[in-house]
Amino acid sequence: MFRKVLIANRGEIALRINRACQELGVATVAIFSEADRDSLHVRQADEAFCVGPGPAGRSYLNIPNIISTALITRCDAIHPGYGFLAENARFAEICSDHGLTFIGPKPSVIALMGDKATAKRVVSEAGVATTPGSDVLASPEEAQSVARSIGYPVLLKATAGGGGRGMRVVRDAAEMQRAYAGATAEAEASFKDGRLYIEKLIVAPRHIEVQVLGDDFGNLVHLGERDCSVQKPSHQKVIEETPAPNLPARARTALHDMALRASRYVGYTNAGTLEFLVAGDEVYFMEMNTRIQVEHPVTEMVYNIDLVKEQIRIAAGESLGYAQRDLAARGHAIECRINAEDPQNHFAPAAGMVSKVVFPGGPGIRVDTHLYAGATIPPYYDSMVAKVVAFGDTREVAIARMERALRETLIEGVSTTVGLCLDILSTPEFRDGRYDIELLLKEPTPR
Amino acid sequence: MVHRAYIGIGSNLGRRVANVERAFAAIGELGTLLAKSSIYRSDPWGKVDQPWFANAVALLQTALSPRDLLEALQAAEQRLGRTPGERWGPRVIDLDLLLYDELDIDETSLRVPHPHLRERGFVLVPLAQIDARFAALRDALPESEARSVSPLGESDSAMPIRENDSIAERVRALARFLADGDAVRVRITRPDDDIEVALRAAEPIASRREADRAPTKTAAPRVDTIKADLVGIFHASRPAPAEGDTFEGDRELGYIEALGIRTPVHSMGGGRLVSISAIDGTAVEYGQPLFAVAR
Numbered sequence: 001m002f003r004k005v006l007i008a009n010r011g012e013i014a015l016r017i018n019r020a021c022q023e024l025g026v027a028t029v030a031i032f033s034e035a036d037r038d039s040l041h042v043r044q045a046d047e048a049f050c051v052g053p054g055p056a057g058r059s060y061l062n063i064p065n066i067i068s069t070a071l072i073t074r075c076d077a078i079h080p081g082y083g084f085l086a087e088n089a090r091f092a093e094i095c096s097d098h099g100l101t102f103i104g105p106k107p108s109v110i111a112l113m114g115d116k117a118t119a120k121r122v123v124s125e126a127g128v129a130t131t132p133g134s135d136v137l138a139s140p141e142e143a144q145s146v147a148r149s150i151g152y153p154v155l156l157k158a159t160a161g162g163g164g165r166g167m168r169v170v171r172d173a174a175e176m177q178r179a180y181a182g183a184t185a186e187a188e189a190s191f192k193d194g195r196l197y198i199e200k201l202i203v204a205p206r207h208i209e210v211q212v213l214g215d216d217f218g219n220l221v222h223l224g225e226r227d228c229s230v231q232k233p234s235h236q237k238v239i240e241e242t243p244a245p246n247l248p249a250r251a252r253t254a255l256h257d258m259a260l261r262a263s264r265y266v267g268y269t270n271a272g273t274l275e276f277l278v279a280g281d282e283v284y285f286m287e288m289n290t291r292i293q294v295e296h297p298v299t300e301m302v303y304n305i306d307l308v309k310e311q312i313r314i315a316a317g318e319s320l321g322y323a324q325r326d327l328a329a330r331g332h333a334i335e336c337r338i339n340a341e342d343p344q345n346h347f348a349p350a351a352g353m354v355s356k357v358v359f360p361g362g363p364g365i366r367v368d369t370h371l372y373a374g375a376t377i378p379p380y381y382d383s384m385v386a387k388v389v390a391f392g393d394t395r396e397v398a399i400a401r402m403e404r405a406l407r408e409t410l411i412e413g414v415s416t417t418v419g420l421c422l423d424i425l426s427t428p429e430f431r432d433g434r435y436d437i438e439l440l441l442k443e444p445t446p447r
Numbered sequence: 448m449v450h451r452a453y454i455g456i457g458s459n460l461g462r463r464v465a466n467v468e469r470a471f472a473a474i475g476e477l478g479t480l481l482a483k484s485s486i487y488r489s490d491p492w493g494k495v496d497q498p499w500f501a502n503a504v505a506l507l508q509t510a511l512s513p514r515d516l517l518e519a520l521q522a523a524e525q526r527l528g529r530t531p532g533e534r535w536g537p538r539v540i541d542l543d544l545l546l547y548d549e550l551d552i553d554e555t556s557l558r559v560p561h562p563h564l565r566e567r568g569f570v571l572v573p574l575a576q577i578d579a580r581f582a583a584l585r586d587a588l589p590e591s592e593a594r595s596v597s598p599l600g601e602s603d604s605a606m607p608i609r610e611n612d613s614i615a616e617r618v619r620a621l622a623r624f625l626a627d628g629d630a631v632r633v634r635i636t637r638p639d640d641d642i643e644v645a646l647r648a649a650e651p652i653a654s655r656r657e658a659d660r661a662p663t664k665t666a667a668p669r670v671d672t673i674k675a676d677l678v679g680i681f682h683a684s685r686p687a688p689a690e691g692d693t694f695e696g697d698r699e700l701g702y703i704e705a706l707g708i709r710t711p712v713h714s715m716g717g718g719r720l721v722s723i724s725a726i727d728g729t730a731v732e733y734g735q736p737l738f739a740v741a742r
Contacts, residue, residue, distance in 0.1 A: 034733075034734055049678055049730075049732045049733075050678075050732040050733045050734050050735070051678055051732070051733050052733050053733075053734075059733075062733075064677065064705065064706060065677055065678040065705075065733060066678075067706060068677065068678040068679050068705040068706055069678045069732075071706070072678065072679070072680060072730045073730075098706075233614065234613060234614040234615035234618070235613045235614065235615070236613075236615060
């Protein structure tokens with residue numbers, strides 16, 4: 001096991017990693033920006049070093065200062081958390097060049113799965129379904145024939161594309177001629193390259209992801225799925241739950257199998273998440289996140305496994321010590337992300353001083369947060385300030401506990417998304433467990 | 448009696464280029480505008496984590512006396528949006544009387560030629576553009592100072608957006624673009640719609656140009672804190688600097704070793720070493736005070 005780990009992150013995830021290290025008897029070094037000097041992760045770590053000014057580009061992304069801190073304090077490993085440097089293959093390589101273990105997958109795997117197009121190609125080699133589509137099209141007639149075989153609606157996209165230019169939604173064959181001409185002309189004008197290809201447009205899908213864990217000895221398991229379909233218009237997740245409600249058994253099996261198949265194919269180690277679009281019982285691979293996820297606690301609740309500790313153990317060269325057949329999920333868990341932002345004002349981030357904080361407790365409730373009364377929320381970083389997680393033997397119990405917990409929650413000084421989460425929990429779509437990624441695009445249903 | 452005065456213009460708040468244009472117009476009302484330089488973009492002086500400046504120089508023919516002109520410029524600053532009461536605070540617009548005929552004035556609150564004229568690229572570069580007599584001074588600027596000033600084009604600038612960016616990432620990119628640029632009109636093109644937004648000047652936000660705005664005539668010496676700007680191990684120079692040491696020019700006080708590279712710590716000019724907080728051979732973090740130097 002490592003003697004000392006540098007935590008290259010801030011906020012609740014830095015605290016989360018610090019907790020795992022403390023329980024494993026591993027010393028910790030926090031890094032922080034000048035704006036985070038009074039932050040909780042700085043106080044709770046064994047040592048702390050300021051690595052730069054407020055803007056993340058000069059502090060939490062300042063690779064030379066972070067590596068220098070790790071070397072000076074004689075760390076043996078760096079945990080990147082999520083965001084910042086977590087999926088930076090170059091950073092993972094630099095760590096290993098300096099004799100530091102990067103707690104995550106191998107740099108080559110980060111690089112491979114970091115590029116969406118490459119990742120899709122690679123997993124399809126492993127027999128995993130990706131969004132159906134075509135190569136470069138020769139004519140509108142060919143486009144019609146491809147679209148007929150994969151089914152409308154489809155997206156026409158420019159191969160040289162970017163910024164939505166040369167892209168058209170085509171709903172039926174009659175629209176194809178005109179859309180093709182328009183898209184190719186636009187692509188020609190924008191990129192001097194009018195070539196087009198087709199991709200199936202998945203309408204109102206669910207966004208479901210699968211957690212995997214792999215060690216250096218070839219052991220690989222999945223830890224079920226998480227339904228992350230409650231998303232803001234910006235695709236930021238708001239509420240996640242596991243297991244995914246009303247998921248056809250065939251789709252669930254396909255998700256878990258595909259996640260294992262793709263991970264095994266690329267030789268994945270450590271914790272990772274494969275994101276899929278699900279429409280009915282059709283499942284399409286979207287992308288892989290080669291790191292711990294924000295919403296990992298819901299999986300921890302139903303599997304009774306500490307994923308961050310597992311990450312550290314695996315990186316230290318230990319074996320998983322269990323196989324798929326040893327794992328069973330129990331109960332239902334839901335996470336609500338509490339952001340310091342104003343849902344009434346297009347989710348504009350709110351910075352400022354938190355004057356009063358009361359977090360919920362009681363049976364089945366877990367809160368991961370770095371807030372405290374008097375804490376300042378700097379304007380430079382992600383607006384998430386807390387994660388409230390509710391566990392119950394059934395989904396109904398978990399929802400009831402979450403509603404109770406959110407009503408107990410009091411955060412004064414900044415606007416938060418607590419009210420938004422309560423509103424979502426009360427919609428008939430959420431209560432029935434029949435929602436997709438368009439839930440927050442619809443008119444809000446009054447409570 | 449007709450006089451000629453050179454006036455320096457600076458803005459680092461709101462729509463900077465538009466502010467400079469408004470300043471030209473306001474200066475023109477004090478006489479006849481004989482020449483105006485291009486608008487230059489210059490890096491902030493001193494603290495670097497603040498917005499860039501738009502700078503220019505105007506040549507004015509005027510009947511006003513130096514003191515009347517100074518007061519008229521200050522009134523124009525107020526009118527153009529400088530916050531009253533904050534003497535060294537952020538500037539929507541900053542007007543400096545640089546030169547007035549061949550006069551040499553050294554009075555409280557009125558010094559001509561402007562005391563910093565010879566050191567500042569953001570003054571000398573535009574000044575030399577409209578008056579060739581200053582070209583030699585401009586060319587004598589240290590390279591770093593000359594490089595910090597560049598002409599500001601009026602051409603369209605494109606905001607880079609990657610195809611796979613989420614809406615949130617695009618909005619953030621747009622916010623960065625607006626914060627860093629000087630756009631007055633933004634056109635957003637999407638497959639199904641075009642949006643064009645005309646922008647008005649933003650409210651002043653806190654920011655200051657400390658080094659340049661510091662009072663020059665006050666009695667107490669200025670004390671600069673020399674801080675570590677990277678994480679590493681500090682090593683003092685040999686012989687080790689001691690409190691009370693005085694030096695004429697810049698002096699290397701030590702170095703910070705990180706990742707096998709030694710980065711020198713300089714006194715940033717002459718002065719007297721009033722305190723030493725750096726300990727030889729120990730780790731220092733970013734922003735940690737190492738020395739205090741009285742100027």
